[in-house]
Amino acid sequence: MARDFSVVGVVGLGTMGAGIAEVFARSGIEVVAFEREDEGLERGKGFISRSIDRAVARGKVDEATARTQLERIQFTTDWQDFERCELVIEAVPEQLDIKLEVFNKLDEVCPPETILATNTSSLSVTEISVSTKRPHMVVGMHFFNPAPIMRLVEIIHTVVTDDHVVDDIRALCTQIGKTGVSVADKAGFIANALLFGYLNHAVGMYEDRYATREDIDAAMRFGCGLPMGPLALMDLIGIDTAYEILDTMYRQGRNRMHAPRPIIKQMMSAGLLGRKSGRGFYTYEQPGSPKVVADRLTPKAEDDAASGVALAGRKIGVIGSGTMATGIVEVLVKAGFATTYVARSEAKVDGVRSAITKSMDKAVGRGKMQQEAADQALALVTGTTRLDDLADCDIVIEAIAEDLHIKQVLFSNLDEIVKDGAILATTTSSLPVIELATQTARPEKVVGIHFFNPAPIMKLVEVVHTVATDEETVETAVALSKAIGKHPVLCGDRAGFIVNALLFPYLNDAIKMYENNYATADDIDAAMKVGCGYPMGPFELLDTVGLDVSLAIEQTLFREFREQGMAPAPLLEHLVTAGFLGRKTGKGFRDHRR
Numbered sequence: 001m002a003r004d005f006s007v008v009g010v011v012g013l014g015t016m017g018a019g020i021a022e023v024f025a026r027s028g029i030e031v032v033a034f035e036r037e038d039e040g041l042e043r044g045k046g047f048i049s050r051s052i053d054r055a056v057a058r059g060k061v062d063e064a065t066a067r068t069q070l071e072r073i074q075f076t077t078d079w080q081d082f083e084r085c086e087l088v089i090e091a092v093p094e095q096l097d098i099k100l101e102v103f104n105k106l107d108e109v110c111p112p113e114t115i116l117a118t119n120t121s122s123l124s125v126t127e128i129s130v131s132t133k134r135p136h137m138v139v140g141m142h143f144f145n146p147a148p149i150m151r152l153v154e155i156i157h158t159v160v161t162d163d164h165v166v167d168d169i170r171a172l173c174t175q176i177g178k179t180g181v182s183v184a185d186k187a188g189f190i191a192n193a194l195l196f197g198y199l200n201h202a203v204g205m206y207e208d209r210y211a212t213r214e215d216i217d218a219a220m221r222f223g224c225g226l227p228m229g230p231l232a233l234m235d236l237i238g239i240d241t242a243y244e245i246l247d248t249m250y251r252q253g254r255n256r257m258h259a260p261r262p263i264i265k266q267m268m269s270a271g272l273l274g275r276k277s278g279r280g281f282y283t284y285e286q287p288g289s290p291k292v293v294a295d296r297l298t299p300k301a302e303d304d305a306a307s308g309v310a311l312a313g314r315k316i317g318v319i320g321s322g323t324m325a326t327g328i329v330e331v332l333v334k335a336g337f338a339t340t341y342v343a344r345s346e347a348k349v350d351g352v353r354s355a356i357t358k359s360m361d362k363a364v365g366r367g368k369m370q371q372e373a374a375d376q377a378l379a380l381v382t383g384t385t386r387l388d389d390l391a392d393c394d395i396v397i398e399a400i401a402e403d404l405h406i407k408q409v410l411f412s413n414l415d416e417i418v419k420d421g422a423i424l425a426t427t428t429s430s431l432p433v434i435e436l437a438t439q440t441a442r443p444e445k446v447v448g449i450h451f452f453n454p455a456p457i458m459k460l461v462e463v464v465h466t467v468a469t470d471e472e473t474v475e476t477a478v479a480l481s482k483a484i485g486k487h488p489v490l491c492g493d494r495a496g497f498i499v500n501a502l503l504f505p506y507l508n509d510a511i512k513m514y515e516n517n518y519a520t521a522d523d524i525d526a527a528m529k530v531g532c533g534y535p536m537g538p539f540e541l542l543d544t545v546g547l548d549v550s551l552a553i554e555q556t557l558f559r560e561f562r563e564q565g566m567a568p569a570p571l572l573e574h575l576v577t578a579g580f581l582g583r584k585t586g587k588g589f590r591d592h593r594r
Contacts, residue, residue, distance in 0.1 A: 008024050012091040017044065018047035020091055020143055023143075026148070049070065086113070094123065104132070114137070118139075122244065124252075126185045139155060152531035155173070157185065183519040184517070193249065194524075195532055197257050200257065205502070210494070214299060239272060243268050257563060282295070315340070316393060318397050319396065325400075326355050333380040353378075395425060396414055396425065415439070425447050447469050447473050448463065459486055460486065463489065463490050508569055525537020525538065547575050555568055
């Protein structure tokens with residue numbers, strides 16, 4: 001049976017410590033709230049009082065409840081007041097010497113049965129625990145900021161932490177309305193270990209000028225449904241904080257993917273710390289403000305790659321009959337473009353038209369589209385089995401199987417069939433666009449237009465230019481993307497483009513974390529959904545995408561970047577070999593057959 005906690009202590013009443021104290025008080029638990037000096041104590045009391053007052057103003061609690069919550073907190077500067085606590089959590093600055101001093105003092109004052117917890121986000125819990133006479137009673141309780149709002153708590157156990165301590169803390173997290181996830185003592189724990197490798201990689205893209213800050217952030221928001229783009233998130237966290245976490249992770253794991261990119265240290269040295277200083281990757285209205293203002297890197301209207309491109313009357317061709325091709329045809333005709341699609345058989349031609357008709361009938365039935373508009377869109381659709389029927393198209397988009405040889409043969413044929421000056425586009429998500437361009441006599445007119453599935457719903461399009469693509473072709477691809485209601489982002493022709501190059505190393509890191517028994521798949525998924533606001537946990541996403549597809553993308557990334565940290569996790573390779581491919585086979589990281 002889990003232990004019942006009635007009195008909990010908190011050391012340090014900064015923003016985090018004050019928030020933790022408030023969380024316990026709101027849950028009916030008495031709190032001993034400590035600061036070394038009266039000034040800090042009053043400041044912490046002010047944090048809590050203002051937070052509770054805001055809750056009253058918003059109608060979340062009444063005045064009487066608010067007073068009761070505040071009365072549960074004993075504010076003190078006396079260490080001896082911790083004698084009656086069953087659990088004490090430190091929330092002091094992220095410096096090991098300060099934390100060790102606190103733990104040594106608590107070890108002297110608290111009864112042997114008192115659990116001592118650290119709120120550290122990056123330091124070794126093991127190193128902290130062995131400085132006490134009770135290492136088996138020491139655990140990490142990593143709250144996320146702001147503690148009263150964020151639901152995740154990472155419970156970090158060391159090799160000597162008693163199992164009952166972890167069980168008791170996990171039950172306590174449930175009692176105070178938090179989601180507790182258990183993880184071994186690894187740099188970054190779950191959320192930071194997965195998040196900061198991804199952030200560091202995104203910073204590298206920006207530093208290498210592979211894509212703009214706006215396009216990197218938009219790609220991850222629109223392509224993955226994330227609440228914030230990685231560079232905006234770096235600014236929110238703080239460039240200095242990000243550097244310290246990455247540096248700690250690198251020193252512990254020696255994974256080059258975690259070595260802070262040089263620009264992070266440079267920005268920190270220059271005082272460009274993100275929102276709190278008013279400048280980071282973006283510029284803000286004032287220090288502490290979330291409002292982004294224009295600066296020298298902000299795209300200007302005259303820089304818009306779609307400006308001045310006339311698309312009226314242009315005819316579009318689409319090759320393929322799968323889900324992606326069908327979706328692309330649908331969005332094109334809805335936007336008013338006459339579109340001819342090519343499928344391998346009359347049955348597949350009929351299947352595409354039937355799928356588009358069914359989709360539009362649903363839209364009309366739900367009131368999202370007028371019947372007249374649906375009829376007009378369907379009138380723009382022409383299906384055929386002959387590539388020659390694309391001869392007079394201005395833009396041709398292939399959406400066939402992800403096989404380089406098949407695509408190369410197709411592009412060679414299209415080059416002979418389609419009129420001079422027409423653009424040839426590929427929807428490939430992983431193959432080199434230049435390998436297709438070189439099969440034609442018009443490499444300057446070949447571009448990647450990578451849609452995301454399902455095309456009628458997903459807003460992102462990655463426009464991929466090769467070393468040979470001319471500006472007019474890029475501008476036309478961007479203009480077309482905007483004309484059909486998509487958000488285009490520009491990037492160069494390298495493995496993974498933006499989204500997959502950032503997403504799949506993160507997924508691979510999650511597999512390695514699970515493979516090394518640092519945490520369960522359920523806890524890793526919960527940490528990323530609850531702690532970071534991701535729409536899906538990494539293992540849910542892997543099973544949905546398909547483990548075979550994921551492995552193929554990771555192998556491509558590893559071959560191109562030669563980063564050891566990108567080497568596919570052996571467990572992923574074993575699961576694919578065994579035929580456990582995720583939802584499509586009924587079993588992957590989870591069993592979907594039940």
